Amino acid sequence: MADSQQHIAQPNHKPLIKKLLVITLAMFGFGYALVPLYDVFCDLTGINGKTSSMAATADKAVVDLKREITVEFLARPNADMPWLFKPQTQKIKVHPGEIKLVYYEAENITAATMTGQAVPSVAPGQAALYLNKMECFCFNQQVLTAGQKLLMPLQFYVDPALPEQFSTITLSYTLYDMTKHSQPETVAALIPTGGNHE
Amino acid sequence: MSTITTDPHAHGDHHEEHHHSPPAGLKRWLYTTNHKDIGTLYLLFALTMFFIGGAMAMVIRAELFQPGLQLVQADFFNQMTTVHGLIMVFGAVMPAFTGLANWLIPMMVGAPDMALPRMNNWSFWILPFAFSILLASLFMEGGGPGFGWTFYAPLSTKYSGDSTALFVFSVHIMGISSIMGAINVIVTIFNLRAPGMTWMKMPLFVWTWLITAFLLIAVMPVLAGTVTMVLTDKYFGTSFFDAAGGGDPVLFQHIFWFFGHPEVYIMILPAFGIVSSIVPTFARKPLFGYASMVYATSSIALLSFLVWAHHMFTTGMPVFAELFFMYCTMLIAVPTGVKVFNWVATMWRGAMTFEVPMMFALAFIVLFTIGGLSGLMLAITPADFQYHDTYFVVAHFHYVLVTGAIFSIIAAAYYWLPKWTGHMYDESLGQWHFWCSLISVNMLFFPMHFVGLAGMPRRIPDYALQFADFNAFISIGGFAFGLSQLIFVWVLVKCIRGGEKATNQVWEGAEGLEWELSSPPPYHSFTTPPHVK
Numbered sequence: 001m002a003d004s005q006q007h008i009a010q011p012n013h014k015p016l017i018k019k020l021l022v023i024t025l026a027m028f029g030f031g032y033a034l035v036p037l038y039d040v041f042c043d044l045t046g047i048n049g050k051t052s053s054m055a056a057t058a059d060k061a062v063v064d065l066k067r068e069i070t071v072e073f074l075a076r077p078n079a080d081m082p083w084l085f086k087p088q089t090q091k092i093k094v095h096p097g098e099i100k101l102v103y104y105e106a107e108n109i110t111a112a113t114m115t116g117q118a119v120p121s122v123a124p125g126q127a128a129l130y131l132n133k134m135e136c137f138c139f140n141q142q143v144l145t146a147g148q149k150l151l152m153p154l155q156f157y158v159d160p161a162l163p164e165q166f167s168t169i170t171l172s173y174t175l176y177d178m179t180k181h182s183q184p185e186t187v188a189a190l191i192p193t194g195g196n197h198e
Numbered sequence: 199m200s201t202i203t204t205d206p207h208a209h210g211d212h213h214e215e216h217h218h219s220p221p222a223g224l225k226r227w228l229y230t231t232n233h234k235d236i237g238t239l240y241l242l243f244a245l246t247m248f249f250i251g252g253a254m255a256m257v258i259r260a261e262l263f264q265p266g267l268q269l270v271q272a273d274f275f276n277q278m279t280t281v282h283g284l285i286m287v288f289g290a291v292m293p294a295f296t297g298l299a300n301w302l303i304p305m306m307v308g309a310p311d312m313a314l315p316r317m318n319n320w321s322f323w324i325l326p327f328a329f330s331i332l333l334a335s336l337f338m339e340g341g342g343p344g345f346g347w348t349f350y351a352p353l354s355t356k357y358s359g360d361s362t363a364l365f366v367f368s369v370h371i372m373g374i375s376s377i378m379g380a381i382n383v384i385v386t387i388f389n390l391r392a393p394g395m396t397w398m399k400m401p402l403f404v405w406t407w408l409i410t411a412f413l414l415i416a417v418m419p420v421l422a423g424t425v426t427m428v429l430t431d432k433y434f435g436t437s438f439f440d441a442a443g444g445g446d447p448v449l450f451q452h453i454f455w456f457f458g459h460p461e462v463y464i465m466i467l468p469a470f471g472i473v474s475s476i477v478p479t480f481a482r483k484p485l486f487g488y489a490s491m492v493y494a495t496s497s498i499a500l501l502s503f504l505v506w507a508h509h510m511f512t513t514g515m516p517v518f519a520e521l522f523f524m525y526c527t528m529l530i531a532v533p534t535g536v537k538v539f540n541w542v543a544t545m546w547r548g549a550m551t552f553e554v555p556m557m558f559a560l561a562f563i564v565l566f567t568i569g570g571l572s573g574l575m576l577a578i579t580p581a582d583f584q585y586h587d588t589y590f591v592v593a594h595f596h597y598v599l600v601t602g603a604i605f606s607i608i609a610a611a612y613y614w615l616p617k618w619t620g621h622m623y624d625e626s627l628g629q630w631h632f633w634c635s636l637i638s639v640n641m642l643f644f645p646m647h648f649v650g651l652a653g654m655p656r657r658i659p660d661y662a663l664q665f666a667d668f669n670a671f672i673s674i675g676g677f678a679f680g681l682s683q684l685i686f687v688w689v690l691v692k693c694i695r696g697g698e699k700a701t702n703q704v705w706e707g708a709e710g711l712e713w714e715l716s717s718p719p720p721y722h723s724f725t726t727p728p729h730v731k
Contacts, residue, residue, distance in 0.1 A: 011389040013313050020381045024415050031453060033422025035438060038449050047514075050446075072258050119441045178441030181435065194244065 056132035108144035231315030240297025246288030250299030276344035283347030308392025321378035328371035351439035380414035394730035455506035469606030481548030494533035554628035558609035569597025590650025621697035634682035641675025
C-alpha cells in the first residue's frame with residue numbers, strides 16, 4: 001500500500017479558525033444584544049408586566065360604558081429606600097377608554113435631599129399593553145428635600161381593546177433610591193409643578 | 199489491517215521536528231503540544247476536580263444528615279452548593295469530555311494530532327488558574343460565592359460578597375478554555391480526517407463532539423457576557439438587571455438559561471457518543487440506526503436553543519410562552535427516544551458480554567432514561583409549579599449528570615484505558631467499582647424524588663422534621679458513592695502501573711481506527727493518514 005501514502009499538504013486552518021472566531025465574537029455580542037431585544041420584545045408583547053415608558057395619547061379612545069374594569073394601585077419603597085410611598089386611592093372602577101387621574105404620595109422622611117425613581121409593573125402581564133398612561137410620575141425621577149412631601153399624579157385610561165378575560169388590572173410601583181445615580185440639575189427641572197408642596 | 203498504513207518513519211519531512219521523544223519531567227507536561235499528553239492532563243484534572251467537588255457534596259450531605267444546623271453555617275453551606283455545582287460542571291464533566299476528545303478524536307479520524315496543538319496547550323493550562331481563583335475565594339474573608347451556580351441577579355449583583363469578582367474572572371477563564379478547546383475540535387474534524395472518512399463514516403463520538411463544539415462556541419460567549427454584566431452591575435454602576443436603573447432581573451434568567459440549556463446538552467451529547475461506541479462493541483453488532491443517531495443529535499442541539507425558559511416557568515410568563523416552551527421541551531424526548539431505542543436495538547440478539555465499560559453503559563441507558571423521564575415531568579408547566587426548586591429537580595439533574603454524564607465518562611475510561619496505557623485494568627475491581635457505584639448512586643439520588651415531591655426545597659441547610667429519615671438514607675448513599683469512587687482511583691493507578699498486556703484491538707468486537715494503532719499508541723497517532731474504506 002506504499003503507493004497510497006500520498007502526503008497531504010498541511011491543510012490551511014486559518015480560514016476556518018477565522019470563521020469560528022467570528023461566530024464566537026458574534027455570540028458574545030448577541031448576549032448583549034439580548035438586552036435591547038428583550039426590551040423591544042416586552043414592549044411589543046407586553047409580557048413581563050412592563051408598561052410603556054412614554055406618555056400615551058387618548059385620541060382614538062372611545063369610552064366603552066358596557067364594561068367596567070377594576071384597577072388596583074399598589075406602591076412600595078424598595079428595601080433600601082427610606083421614603084414613605086403609597087397610593088391615595090386603593091382601587092377604582094373605570095370604563096375602558098375613560099381617562100382617570102389618581103395621586104400617589106411620597107415623603108422623604110430622611111434629613112437629606114434624595115432622588116427617587118418609581119418603576120411600574122402590571123399584573124396580569126398581558127394587560128400591561130392596555131394600560132395607557134398619559135401622565136405618570138414614573139416617567140421622571142423625583143427629587144425631594146429633607147422632610148418634603150409630594151403628591152404625584154398618574155393619569156391613565158384602559159384601552160377598550162383590553163381582551164375579555166381581564167376584569168382586574170393591578171398596577172404596582174416600586175420606588176428606588178436613585179440619589180447616587182442622578183444628576184440633580186436635570187432632574188430638578190422635571191419635578192411636577194402641580195404637586196402639593198407642604 | 200489492510201486498510202491502514204502506519205509507518206511512522208516512511209514520511210518524515212514536515213513532521214520531522216516532532217519526531218523526538220518528549221522532554222522528561224515537569225517540562226514535558228508544561229510545554230506539551232501532544233494530544234495524548236494534553237488529554238491525560240485534562241482527564242487527571244477532571245478527576246481531581248471530581249474529588250474536590252465530591253468533597254463539597256460530602257459536606258452538604260453531612261450537614262443534611264440530620265435536620266438543624268450541626269456542622270456548618272448556612273452561609274458556608276450556600277458556598278458549598280454553589281462551588282460544588284461550578285466545579286462539577288466546569289471542572290469535572292466538561293474537562294473530562296475535552297480530555298476524551300483530545301485523546302480520541304485524532305485517533306478516530308486518523309490524524310497525527312489535534313489541528314492546533316499550541317492552542318491546545320493553552321486551553322488546558324489556563325484551567326488550573328481558573329479553578330485556583332475560584333477555590334481560593336473560599337478561604338478569603340467573606341468566603342466564596344454563595345448564590346448558587348446559576349448566580350441569579352439580584353442575588354449575585356446586590357447581595358453577594360466581594361468574591362463575586364473572582365467568580366466572574368474564573369468563569370471567564372473557564373469559558374475561554376472551553377471555546378479554544380471547541381475551536382480545536384472543529385478544526386481537527388473538518389481538516390484532518392483521513393482520506394475516505396466522509397461525514398457519515400465518522401464515529402459517533404466524533405459526531406457528537408463536533409456538535410458539542412458548535413454548541414460551546416455558540417453559548418460560552420453568552421455566558422461570558424452574562425458574568426460580565428453581573429460584574430459591571432455590581433461594581434461599575436450599570437443596570438442590566440437592576441429595575442431601578444431600567445433593567446430587569448428576569449432578563450438575567452433569560453440570558454443565563456439561553457446559555458444554560460445548551461450547556462446541559464454540552465454535558466450529555468459526548469456521553470451519547472461514548473455509549474454509541476461501547477454498546478456495539480460488547481453486543482458484537484454494528485450500531486443500529488447510525489444515520490438516525492446523527493440526525494437525532496443534531497436536532498437535540500438545535501432544539502436546545504428553543505427551550506431555555508422551561509427553567510423559568512414560575513417567573514410569571516404569559517401562558518402562550520409557557521405552552522411554547524413546554525411543547526418544545528417535550529419535543530426533545532423524540533430524538534432522545536430515538537437514541538435509547540437504537541441502543542436497545544443494537545443489543546437486540548447481540549452476542550453480549552458484560553465487561554465493566556458495558557456495565558456502566560447499560561446503567562447509563564437505564565438511569566439516564568429515568569433522568570429524562572423526570573425531565574419530562576418537569577417540562578409539564580402546571581406540574582412544574584410544584585416541582586420547581588425542590589429536591590425533585592436535584593434528583594432529575596443528578597440522574598442525567600451523574601448516572602448520565604459521569605457514568606459515561608467512567609465507561610469511556612474503562613473502555614479506552616487498555617488502549618491508552620497498554621494494560622488491561624483489573625476486571626474484578628472494576629466490577630466492584632460498578633456495583634458499589636450503582637447501588638449507592640441510587641440510594642443517593644432516587645429518594646430525592648420523593649422528598650422533592652413532598653415539598654423539600656433545594657439549596658437549604660436545614661429542613662422540616664418529616665424529611666429526616668429520607669435525608670439520613672440519602673446521605674449514607676452519598677458517602678457510599680463517594681467512597682466507591684476510591685475504587686476507581688485504585689483501578690486507574692493499578693492499570694497505569696502495569697497489568698496484563700492489552701492487544702491492539704483490546705475488545706473482540708471493537709471497530710474503529712483507534713483500535714488499529716498499537717496499545718499504547720505511538721506518541722503521534724497517525725503520521726501517515728490511514729485509508730478508510
